Amino acid sequence: MEKLPPFTPTSIDDIPQIHKHGVDKFHSHTTRSIDYRRKQLRALYWGLKDEEPALLEACKLDLGKSAYETYLTELGWVLNDIIFMSKNLARFAKDEKAEDISLTNSFMKPRIKKDPLGAVLIIGAYNFPLQLSLGPLIGAIAAGCTAVLKPSENAPNAARIMQHVISHNLDPEAYQVVQGAVPETTALLDCKWDKIFYTGNASVGKIISKKAAETLTPVALELGGRNPAIITKNAEPRLAARRLLWAKLMNVGQVCVSQNYILVDKEILPEFLRQLELALTEFQPKGAEGNEDYGKIATERQWQRLKGMLDSTTGKILMGGKTVKESLFFEPTVVQVETPDDPLLKDESFGPLIPILPVDDIEEAIRIANRVHATPLGLYPFGTKTETDKILSQTRSGGASVNDAFFHASIPTLAFGGVGDSGQGSYRGKASFDCFTHRRSVTTTPSWIESMLDVRYPPYTPEKMKKLRKMTDLKPDFDRQGRRTGRLVWWVLGLGGSGKASVGARWALLVAVAAVVVRFLRA
Known part of the structure; x- marks a missing residue:
């Protein structure tokens, strides 16, 4: 690869404009396209492959890591994660149907829409400088977010090569790298983000959480622990x-x-x-x-x-x-x-x-x-x-x-994260997509259903209450002592249970049960 300049902190004066680029790019709606996300992921893959020797050497210089260990725990991991995400992106982004809905509510087509959170900040760590920086970035790209990555200044060689890869392969308006230490990180935290993802120690995690709370910014914290x-x-x-x-x-x-x-x-x-x-x-x-x-x-x-x-x-x-x-x-x-x-x-x-x-x-x-x-x-x-x-x-x-x-x-598709003071939030595999995604509940109410919805309009009468109960009440499958009872009957009649089976399937089962009973009585 070409000779890169030495590790140089980003000018603090430039950080507000870098943030604005990411916000503006997100609001252009370009990153929402599945094709755009796939293109960025695939470009990142080949950018990393092209700089594989430089990345392995960088981790050797920063941490004394052997090429074997770096590929096993960092570069190979990240490359496989990109392929996994690219293959499954359309499935992850697809709307989900709501579960356990009544017949009446099903007419409103209740569903979960996967929306990108927006412009996000990712603060990486030095011990696995590639995996802990690029892993969250893969999730942000897949979710349709724009992102600014701040790698650890304690792994400067890996940081500058990641910047080279990102700046030469990804959309520069959507994905940018800020280099530096505490002053540059502080300037980044002064900006309003849609999510902050931090990997590091608990002391800094508290600082980030406190700063994020000032603007009600959600955070994902991957911290350590006395394991x-x-x-x-x-x-x-x-x-x-x-x-x-x-x-x-x-x-x-x-x-x-x-x-x-x-x-x-x-x-x-x-x-x-x-x-x-x-x-x-x-x-x-x-x-x-x-x-x-x-x-x-x-x-x-x-x-x-x-x-x-x-x-x-x-x-x-x-x-x-x-x-x-x-x-x-x-x-x-x-x-x-x-x-x-x-x-x-x-x-x-x-x-x-x-x-x-x-x-x-x-x-x-x-x-x-x-x-x-x-x-x-x-x-x-x-x-x-x-x-x-x-x-x-x-x-x-x-x-x-x-x-x-x-x-x-070590399993890249298994959600990873802490609990309590060892962190909050999780990522890796599908969890990386979910980490930067808002699950937006959506319904669409047709005009023809207005006669059924009149129960919600005042004045409220006993007749409306009776109709409301008939439309919404579920029947318990347990008695006053908490014991399960009548489960099959209620399921067949469609008066309880999960609501996942179709009405036709339930009537078919009811007919089959009735036939068995009749045959038994005739015997």
Whole structure:
């Protein structure tokens, strides 16, 4: 590709005009066309394919990621997401019929129309600079929105190549990139958007939510979480060790859904630690420093924060612990802690720290998990089905992977998002389309139905009340004790149930039942 200029912040003075371009473009109604959306998605696909070598190199420069890891978790993911969205766009955008409607209401053709929200702002993150920036953008394009993307300044090489791809392949009036840090982001937040999508930490998420509230702007927040892994006494220690270690080696643990700490039943702790050591030797036979697939901490500030957490723990380092400030190297480090109040549990590490807290039983593990962080982004229980079902039923989380580490987050068509203070809203696959879409309820009332609608006009009389009840009342399929009763009869007569079956089908069933009864009586 051509030589690109260095990372340069966008002029703050230009940001209001950039915002206006997006708003004006949306109100031109151009982006509502399905053909237009498909064209933009396909152009983005080929723009990314053309710059694949540059994007892989950018993530290597920014995060030390290997080309394999970048393609697996970022570029390949995004390319497949574009194809998925392009193939399914017409189906996602199609009107939906309302469910459970009465015969009278069906004449008004009640339906859900999928409307784009408008001009949206997407604020990306540095740990997966391609996936976490372009993933939401794909959803915005598919929904028919215009968008401004603000990539993370902490992954500047990926940011400038994404800007090159977008500016050279997409409609420049509809899709633009703003580069910069806090001042530029602040200027963007001073504009009125139709939705703001932010991926990052909870502290900034609060700032964005507060600013958005001033103009009643909806937000989608994809935040982090002190995610627990719980290993019961009946879990398979080898599988748990390998799968959880993989999660901390991926992107040097800079993954919002990787486990922040591991609660291990004391009965299985010695074997789990042995298997963890074996797995570490297998995955990194030359050590972390000699492993080309092991990256670096993104910034010196993040490295200092991690080093401070490690220095402040009262736990015992069992494996690893080596750090090199000059190269931002941080070795995978296993620490056995003795209390839930240890700094390694209280704060999100977002790095290769692996604190382990022994517990007496599953009940203690659940209590600690709910105490440390009641609404984490991810939860990872290991054990029997009975044990993991119990953990799931007595905890909350944005998502969960049973007997694995964040596998649920690796499925690109499965909705991804947090709950409580780990985020709000979800995206990926169809959820990305839904994230930037307003489900608009629409009815069309024909003129000929006026005689039926006279019940809504005053004066209100007993006769109108009787007619109203006949038209609108559903019959219960339960008695005063809450027991189901008469379900088939009411369904056949069309006086209750879901209302999904046609009147003809119900009468056909009624006739069939009557025939059986007559035949029985004659026998």
